[in-house]
Amino acid sequence: MRISHGISHRVSRPARRGRPPAVLLAVCAAVLTLPPTPAGARAVGVPTDRAVWRSSAGGGSVTSVPLARTPTGGGVLPPRTVRRFDLLGVGWDGPARALAGGTVRVRTRDAATGAWSGWRELDADGEDGPDPVAAGRGPRGATAPLWTGPSDGVAVEVTPGPAGPPPGLRVELVDPGGGARSTGPRTLPAEPADGRRIGHQAPRPEIVTRAGWGADESIREPDLAYTGPVRVVFVHHTATATAYECADAPRLIRAVYQYHVQGNGWRDLGYNFLVDRCGTVYEGRAGGTDLPVHGAHTLGFNTDSAGVAAIGTYVTDQPPPALLTGVTRIAAWKLGLTDQDAGGSTTLVSSSDGSRYPAGTAATFQAVSGHRDAFNTECPGTVLYARLPELRAEAALLQGRGAPDPLTP
Structure with missing residues (x-):
């Protein structure tokens, strides 16, 4: 991130x-x-x-x-x-x-x-x-x-x-404590796979809201920041424990949120979405799941993108099938909101010399890319990164498209 x-x-x-x-x-x-x-x-x-x-x-x-x-x-x-x-x-x-x-x-x-x-x-x-x-x-x-x-x-x-x-x-x-209490909805329900949608918009998966995982909204910055339409989803891993109980995922998310805000001084949680090993999708940075919220996940390329974090460390550990499904579904839906082909590619312009590309450089990315594509990092882990081609193909199918383009990752 x-x-x-x-x-x-x-x-x-x-x-x-x-x-x-x-x-x-x-x-x-x-x-x-x-x-x-x-x-x-x-x-x-x-x-x-x-x-x-x-x-x-x-x-x-x-x-x-x-x-x-x-x-x-x-x-x-x-x-x-x-x-x-x-x-x-x-x-x-x-x-x-x-x-x-x-x-x-x-x-x-x-x-x-x-x-x-x-x-x-x-x-x-x-x-x-x-x-x-x-x-x-x-x-x-x-x-x-x-x-x-x-x-x-x-x-x-x-x-x-x-x-x-x-x-x-x-x-x-x-x-992370027990989590803040909220009267807001705890989940956004999944859309039916056979529902009527516009263009290549994939169905929305069920999403656990910030209220659902117990976010304390008083510690983040109150203003909300947005970018242009999301054209790339960058996949990350949290580099935390892999063998966790899925019931503990909200606690882990609260801990990362508090570390980002109260420890590092960030305005909010860095990721736009997180996915646990059971495939549950969680809302990350505040501002609206269906809006292009400006995250803090991929140095130089946060504009016009979203960050999805797989909870765990996938350098040598295999990501569970349910986790891959969760990442695929949220990527397909998020990109489909602006009719971006999940199997295609697009160009973003770097805003930081700290990334793999000097500020002002135009770089071409797959619509579903790994963090390492934009920054010199191991993230999202060698094993998870190797699964991205099949994830792209499945996300494109969820959008009602054919095979992804042949751009080498």
């Missing part, structure tokens, strides 16, 4: 209820069962007890814990007990690619068993980026998030890249 800075227009909405004030959280000292601090990672500055806690409706929260500076110029958080969380990431003040070439490693403690995980490396190459910077706010970067499940301990080790360590290194710990 990456962003570009081209936005056609914004629609103002009344401000949601006020955000709760940030409060300081006194974090407990680590217990004797914690693993030792990594060699060479001795902290030399910035005390790590200045955690900041941000709440959200439904019992969710994001706790920001600053990292201490190490003698080698990196950042470290010695093993410690923290407020319970399910997802984490590391953020910093400065450009998204400030840690390119560096490493970010974390380990966490299972809240139920007390067992510590091994070291796990987070994606730190800056392929994610914030929304256009708001007035008075500097750029902020962050790693991809890691879903840990219920955890109450964390350790972090950051080794900077060639650019050196960015300021403000911190670990963001997300508790």
